Every structure is written in structure tokens, then in C-alpha cells.
Amino acid sequence: MNNVTRKKTETVVVRPMVEADIDRIDELENIIFSDPWPRSAFDEQLDEEEGWGSIVALLGDKIVGYACYLIVAQEAHLTNIAVEPIHRRKSVAKQLLEYIIETVEDLRAEYLLLEVRPGNTEARAFYEKHGFRFLYRRPNYYRRPVEDALVLVKYFDVED
Secondary structure, eight states: OOOOOOOOOOOEEEEEOOGGGHHHHHHHHHHHOSSOOOHHHHHHHTTOOTTEEEEEEEETTEEEEEEEEEEETTEEEEEEEEEOGGGTTSSHHHHHHHHHHHHHHHTTOSEEEEEEOTTOHHHHHHHHHTTOEEEEEEEEEEETTEEEEEEEEEEOOOOO
16 A cells, blocks of 8 residues: 655636735735835735736635736836745746736737846746846845845847
8 A cells, every 4th residue: 555645736826916915915025025115015016007017826815925017118027026935946936927927928028127136046046047137237226135136137029
């Protein structure tokens, strides 16, 4: 008899962020980042200003990750992406990023930019795996602790 126990894997569902999500997003933001966005920044994401978007990743009914982006003309910017530490390395960030890439490509963006701390080697490897390349260094971008940002870019093939 086989004594191997198989773990049931839940499906990650990605959907647009709604106001009821903000408490959980704010909680995660403060757990994950040393320089977290204020709650008001997420409230503003939902004001439906032209070009802003925000999504959440759920396992069951629990939010385990989220991401925000901005698109202006042909330029898209990944402004925030985060996954609860216990749910990392389970393709949550990949699904969030793929959702955003598909969305901004559909909106005819020519490229997607993001900032990452030079010391965040795990995030840098994740982005490089998904086709992002170094563009330039932005001095003293982060506040706590003060650190430069590496600006990465992913170009899209846009047809006329």
C-alpha cells in the first residue's frame, strides 16, 4: 500500500481589486515591505482614474497577493506586486504578472517598466525569467532603507 499523501492544490484566481479588499491589501503591504504604500494609495487605485489598474490573487476566499499598474499612452508601469510570504514560489506572482502583461499588451503598450531593489536578487531573477532587462539605475529611489532602484523593462512586439 502506498503511504504517500498527496496534497490538494488550490487554484489561484486573479480578479480586479475591489474596495472590500483594501483592509487585507493594507495588512499584506505592511507585512511584506519595509517602505509600504499608505492605505490611501490603494484607495486611489479604485477611483477608476484613467490608466490605473489593480488586481488580487485569491486562494479559496483569501487574498494572498496583489498587483497594481498604470498605463499611459504606450507606456505601462508595474507599480506594485506582492505575495504573502507563505504563498511564495507557488506561481502566484507569475499569474499576477501574466495577467498584467496580457492586459497592457491588449491596451497596446509598447513596454512595461518596473523598479526593483538591487539587493532583491529573488525578485530580479523572477523578472529576468519573464523577459525584463536592466534599463537604468534610479539613485536613492527607496526610503527605508535608502537604496537605489534598478529600472527594468520588458518590450512588446506591437503590430500596427
